[in-house]
Amino acid sequence: MRRIALVMLLPLIAPAATSAGEPPRAPAQPLEAPARPLVRPAPVAPPQPATAPIRATTIERPVPVPNGSYLRTCRAPRATASMLHAECDAGREGRWIASSLPWPKCAGADISNRNGRLVCVTPVRANWGDAVLPPGSWFDSCWGSVEQGWLKARCKTGSGEVKVLGLTIEGEGTTPTALDLARCPDGSDIANIRGQLTCVAR
Incomplete structure (x- = not known):
């Protein structure tokens, strides 16, 4: 009876059976969760000043x-x-x-x-106004303005002389002159003839 009792108790006190030739296994350790890496917040860029929109330039x-x-x-x-x-x-x-x-x-x-x-x-016409100078060859040797239908200018005499109050004296070669534009036919040329503004038919 004692042998039978010992045989029945051996499985309870002996270590768990293993395959032939292998040492007994160590008890399993509890699994640990992997450590999470520290996540640093991304740097926040400072606000940029507002810039004016770039305008496209057109090259003619x-x-x-x-x-x-x-x-x-x-x-x-x-x-x-x-x-x-x-x-x-x-x-x-x-x-x-x-x-x-x-x-x-x-x-x-x-x-x-x-x-x-x-x-x-604009072309010469009767009843000329003061807004625009009339065209003509007088531009080549005179400069002036229009006042109340009269073209008043200073023109080169072409001789190095200046006429003052009807007298001819040596000077810069220019003389004041005036022309009533209403007397110039339409399409005529206003020319400088020896220091005098003159209408010339074309």
């Missing part, structure tokens, strides 16, 4: 220069679809002045040089 292409009497006394003309640029003779002391003009506004008018400035002038 060159076009053929328009016709006009200015070509006789201006040099280096160049034009775009909206502007005319040139260097024009100021008529005194050999000065040349850079000038610009929105030439499309001169439709039907002559583009002329007025004392170094590009201007639009």
Whole structure:
């Protein structure tokens, strides 16, 4: 009976059976959760100052220069679809002045040089007003303005003389002169003839 009792108790006190030749296994350790890496917050960029929007610039292409009497006394003309640029003779002391003009506004008018400035002038007509200078060859050797239908200018005499109160004296070669524009037929040329403004039929 004692042998039978010992045989029955052996499984309870002996270690768990293992396969032949293998040592007994260690008890399993409890699994630990992996450590989470520390996540640092992303740096926040400082606010940028507001900048003005970039505007696209338009470069105008060159076009053929328009016709006009200015070509006789201006040099280096160049034009775009909206502007005319040139260097024009100021008529005194050999000065040349850079000038610009929105030439499309001169439709039907002559583009002329007025004392170094590009201007639009309309054809000569009766009852001339004060707003615009009349065109003509007088621009080549005179400079002046229109007042109450009269063209008042100072013109070169071509002789190095100046006329003052009807007397001829040596001077800068210019003389004051005036012309009633109402007496000029339509389409006539206003010319400088020896220092005097004159209407010349074409």
